[in-house]
Every structure is written in structure tokens, then in C-alpha cells.
Amino acid sequence: MLPPRRHPALPDTGLLIGRLAVGAVFVAHGWQKLADEGHGAVARTFDHLGIPLPGLAAVYGTWVELLGGLALIAGVLVPLAGVLIALDMAGAFWYVHMGKGLFNQEGGYEYVLILGAVCLLFAFTGAGRFSVDSVLWGRRREPAPERRSVPA
Template sequence: MRTRPLYDVVAALARVGVGIIFMAHGWQKIEAGITATGRSFDSLGVPLPTAAAIYSAFVEVLGGAALIAGLGLPITGVLLFMDMAGAFLFVHAENGVFLVDGGKIEDGYELVLALGLASLLFAAGGGGRLTVDRWIVARRLHNPDTEEEEEDDAASFVDSLRGTETPPAEQPPKKRRRATKTQPEPAETPDDSDNSEEDVMVAGARKAARKQRTPGVTEEL
């Protein structure tokens, strides 16, 4: 538990040191000019000297800053390693190990080898936890519902836009009004007519019965 924080601090210091060296060399190329750097690369036998000058200058400046911040270390480390691999193969490999030997500038490959392997180490995950990459991952792990909340917010925003485009429709009240209009009033007229007809028939039957009874009464009298 105690060695992990120590490793993180040491890795951060290593990233800062390597990043400063890369930024210094890249800025040196930019100050000299891309054209002049391309001519220098051409004299050293580097293929595509202008493209190589542009790549090395900007990758070293931006990549060095990314190393210091710990941003995109897998990609940054690979790009810087490729830069140093090209410098090793086309410029420094044939000059031996030492940059300076016996007071004589040999321009060997010791610096590009150390910088290239350090960049590869950072790309493989050796940059420690004091990085921007680690902070982004930790934030996502502590907030697993962030993407879902963003999707919900986007969906609610789209729904609100749709709601403003279409007028609010009050369907349930309309249906109730239509139902009250179409509902027939309780009509009791058929029952009343049937009752009146029955009353007429009963009255007629009574009259007929009275007529039938009156002759019989006269005969008895």
C-alpha cells in the first residue's frame, strides 16, 4: 500500500522530465523553421524530410505536454516512440552509443533510445495514477449513470421541443363531452304510449262489457 503512492509520484516525475525534453527538442525545430529542419533531415538521409520535420516538431511539442499532463498516454507514448525510432534508424544508429565521446560530439543513440523506451513504457501503462486519464476513468466509475442521465436529459429536451411545436390536446374532456352529447335521454315515451294504449283497450273492453250487460238487464226486467 505504501509503495503504490510512491510509484505514482516517481512515475509522474518521470513523465514531467521526459515531457520537458520532448517539448524542448520540438520547440527547437519550430524555432529553426520547418523548412530548415526539413533540409537538415534531407542532408541526414531521412526519407520525406519535410513531412518528417512536421511530424517530429509537433509530436514532440504536443506529445511532451500530453506526457506531463498524463493525457492519452497509450496514443501519446506510441507516437513519441515512433518519432524516436525514426531518429534511431535514420540518424543515430550508425554513430554509436554516446552523444559525446572524449570531448567529441558523436551524436550517438543513447538519448533517443532512452526517450523512446520511456515513451513506450508510458504507453504500456507505466505512467502511474496521477494522470488526467486516471481522473477521467475514476470519474466515470464513480458516476456510472452519467451516460444514462445524459440520454434522459436529451430525450426530455426533445420531448419538450415536440410539446412546444404541437398544441396541447385535451382528449379526455373532449371524449366526455361527446359522450354526454351522444347519450340519448332516457325516453319513457314508448312505455307511456304502451300504457296509454293498454288504458284505451281496457276502457273499450269495459264499455263493451257494459253494453253486453245492459240488454240482459232489460230482458230480466
């Protein structure tokens, strides 16, 4: 049996810090696609990269990054946001970075790999207690294991 945690809020604090940092990155990328380039320019870039259905992919990528990033920051619908963003990063890996090696400086996939993996981490673990999800849905508590006394 594991001993009780001395600081039970630490894992939730770690999730909060991670969600804020990763969410900010995705909001910035989504906003850049929307405000600086627009769907048409993003679609043309995606078409040049050989991404199927570039117009639809541009809309998906823009809005999943922007709204998914905001969802991570707020901690709302984090499992859904995490999966959708991870799929976005899987597309970036497959169509843009896969053949260029690991290192980002060479156009490789290390950045999208880490972002996608962290988003799956959020999807699988949830947002933690410092989130809108926790306020709306509450924390699922597992029943405490029964303690059996050992006969003397």
C-alpha cells in the first residue's frame, strides 16, 4: 500500500502549470493562423505541403489550436481538447516533420511530438482540481480501500 501524499495538491498544481503553458502556445499559434494569415493563406500553405482537404484542415487546425488552447488554460473539456490537439499535432508530424529527423532546428518533429504527447497526457489524466472541469464535474473519488486488521 502506498503512503499518503504529503502534499496532495502538487499533482494538480503541476497539471495547472502545464495546461497554462501549453495552452498559451496553442492560443498563440491558432491566433497567428487566424489573424495574421487567415484561412485562405493557411489553406494554400497546407495545399503546398500536400495536406488533404487543405481548406478543411486549415479551419480545423486554426480553431482547434485557438479554442483548444483556451480550453486547456481554463481547464474546460480538457480530455476532448487534448485529443483534438494531439490529432492536430499528429497531422503536423505526418505531413510536415516526419521525414526531417528529430531535431526542430532541422525541421524535425521534436516540438510536435512533445506537444502532442503532453496533450494526450492531459486528455488521459484530466485537468486536475484547479480547473473549470473540476468545478463542473467534481473529482471522481475512488473509495478508500478496506483496512483489514491482522489477527495477533
